Amino acid sequence: MAGSPRLAARATLPHRSPAVAALCAVALGAGLLVAASPQAAADTVRIHDIQGTTRISPLVGQRVEAVPGIVTGVRTYGSRGFWFQDTRPDADPATSEGIFVFTSSAPTVKAGDAVEVTGTVTEYVPGGTSSGNQSLTQLTQPSVTVVSSGNPLPPAQVIDARAVPSRYTPAGDPAAQGSVNSLPLKPRSYALDFYESLEGMNVRIGTSRVVGATDPYAELWVTVKPGERPSARGGTVYGSYTAQNTGRLQIQQLAPLAESPFPQADVGDRLTGRTEGPLDYNQYGGYTLAARELGEVRSRGLKREKTKAQAKNELAVATYNVENLDPGDPQEKFDALARAVVTNLASPDVLALEEIQDDNGPTDDGTVSADETLRRFTEAITAAGGPRYDWRGIDPVDKADGGEPGGNIRQAFLFNPARVSFTDRPGGDATTATGVVRERGGAALTHSPGRVDPADPAWQNSRKPLAGEFTFRGERVFLIANHFASKGGDEPLAGHRQPPTRSSETQRHAQAASVNTFVKKLLSADRKAKVLVLGDINDFEFSATTQTLTAGKALKPAALSLPPAERYSYVFQGNSQILDQILVTPAVKHFHYDSVHINAEFADQNSDHDPQVLRFRP
CATH class of the missing domain: 2.40.50 (OB fold (Dihydrolipoamide Acetyltransferase, E2P))
Known part of the structure; x- marks a missing residue:
């Protein structure tokens, strides 16, 4: 862990660098950088005077002299510096009595030192002003005098x-x-x-x-x-x-x-x-x-969940984001994911996978096939005691679907041919849209597997939906596997703009509208069509993305069948939340839905997502 790439990145980023600290502070409200003023404060100030009663220091840009306090913590890695705190607080609960001193190199002070610090008051925005983060009031370019050592720390x-x-x-x-x-x-x-x-x-x-x-x-x-x-x-x-x-x-x-x-x-x-x-x-x-x-x-001994196996006349469909799986991953990852499919997911009949990478992963040499990735995964499932799955998918255009550079991630279907059959309708490729026709009194796809509207701008530099037509016990079932645009670029929950701007929603809303339109085409051809829209939707069950997917009552989020305390597939910043979903058309009735918690709650993860399983009788 000492060599953590994230800690290394933090140490090398311009995080409170001397240049940034000397040049900038955040202007009130605007989030802009302004030059720090060399003007010194006329009177001796204390930490609560620097912190003030808003998020921005009233003394930003000023040089303050001999500010007193006790060192309460020292950081010798990453953003190096120390915190110190006044032992003579004011009576205002809005003013903080502590502040960080950015030293650039490892500090020489220690906790319990009484110090006087001269420095420039600045406002630093972690991640940069475009991140939406709040600013951190700090002292930079410090001159530190240790007055005494071994003092008691201010009460916490x-x-x-x-x-x-x-x-x-x-x-x-x-x-x-x-x-x-x-x-x-x-x-x-x-x-x-x-x-x-x-x-x-x-x-x-x-x-x-x-x-x-x-x-x-x-x-x-x-x-x-x-x-x-x-x-x-x-x-x-x-x-x-x-x-x-x-x-x-x-x-x-x-x-x-x-x-x-x-x-x-x-x-x-x-x-x-x-x-x-x-x-x-x-x-x-x-x-x-x-x-x-x-x-x-x-430890409270949290256990990984196991879903119930499907009955003979039930079709079990699952979705699982396998987090950039490619042949360069160790066999242990393939084996662990395979054991989860067999043991925790009870070998579902159909499995929609997200984040399947091409056959050499992030190597960017024009390779787009994922046959080796899927071969290794299906063989690992068989070795774990599961069925011998077959697979279907469509290779993307090189570098056109986003994700890790060179990886060419895509969705793929695994299916157990002993239980369910795939209806192959040739002609589908990365740029050809599958359509809907009526056939023998019901709906059918023109291409299976096929992509849903890949030329729509909603899917630019993003994973295109994969549609497939299956037959189970004589009944036709349509699956649309998705991996919507990520939340990258959204402002943080604890940011300075409230409510935060969620800029990534724009593309997801357009993607949801595209899928909703396609589902309605299937329902127009057959109002009793059994359609499952599933995958990493990258948005919540209460979101506008989900509302757009379900518009016109074309679909219903299966997660709403769960008690609220069980509605999650991902944990982010301590929030258990839904990102992965299965949505169903009205003809899919009397289903059992399960968010199978095997990854997101654990320090030891094979993926950062929990898989979802839906069982029903077509």
Whole structure:
């Protein structure tokens, strides 16, 4: 873990670099960079004077002299520097008493040192101003004098369920393009204001439930509100855009990983005892407790789920994002995914796969075939005791479908020919759209497998839907496998613009409209057509994307058949949420739906998505 690529990236990014620190601060509301003024503050200032009562320092750009405080935490890797805190707080709960000092090189101070710091007040935006993140008030180009050592640290501010407000954030100022930067902080009213009022201060949490498993970058998420929308398995469910989970907090540690390995935790585990340190804000999750003292993880023994096997007269259909699978992956990944198909998914009759890469993965040499990828995967399934699946798919045009450069990811169908047959209708390729015709009193595809409207601009540089026609016990079933555009580029939940801008939705809405139109063509040909739209939709069951998919009652999200506490397939920043979906036409009745939780809640993952299974009797 000490060689984590993400930590290495953080160390090499211009993260609070001296050049950035000396040049820029964030202007109120606008998110623009302005030159720092060399003007010195006329009077001696304290940390709460620097932090002020909004998110932007009233002294931004000024040089401040001999600011006193006690060092509460030191970071010697990545963004190097230290936090210090005033021991003489003011009476205003909106003003933080702590601040970060960016030193560039490893600091020479230690926790408990009483210091006086001279430096320039700047506002740094982690990830850059285009990220939508809030800014971090800090001192740069510092001159540090150690007055004494071994002093007691300022008492830690407790963050718990009683302290954190239930309302998440005020609405942004329309005059400032929706930014909350200029608004007075109300820490007793809003969670984001509460956390901002503690920026840089020494804080602590008690025993808390893990709601986001340890990731490869040595961080996890907890909730300090155990009763806030709990999932059935210990997480916190993301229920809507207007009901944020305010108790979530990211946990990192200050000690280098080489000195103190970060604990492994799954969702539902407990981080017990005392976790204490400065409250940071970073581009990878917003407010973060940078633990000087880290509690102990106690496992709750979370188990991977197993779905029920289909009955003889039930068709079982699943979707699974296998996270950039290609022949360059170790055999262990193929074997682990295969065991999941057999053991946890009970060998479904049809499996729609997302993120199947070409036969040499990210090597960018014009290869587009994925036959070797699918051969290795299906052989691993057979070796794990599963059926001998056949497969169908369409190779994309090189570099036309997005994803990892050179990987040419696409969707593919696996099917068990002993249980279900695939109706091959030739002529489908990367650029030819499949159509709908009437045949023997029902709907049929002109090309199977075929792509849905690949020339539509909605699918530019994105994965095109794959349609296939299947027959089960004499009944025709249509599947449309999808992998909609990702959420990359959306502003963060804890960003300065509230509500955040979700720019990625535009393409997903267009993609949903394209698929909805195609489903309606099938229903126009046969109103009783059994159609399943499935895959990584990259959006929630309550989203406008899903509403567009279901427009005209063409489809129904099967996830709505689950209790709210079980509606999730992915965990992001401590929120258990739906990204993977199966939607069905009205003729698909009396189905059983299962989100099979085998990855997203675990530190040890074979994919970051949980597969979905639907069983019904055609």
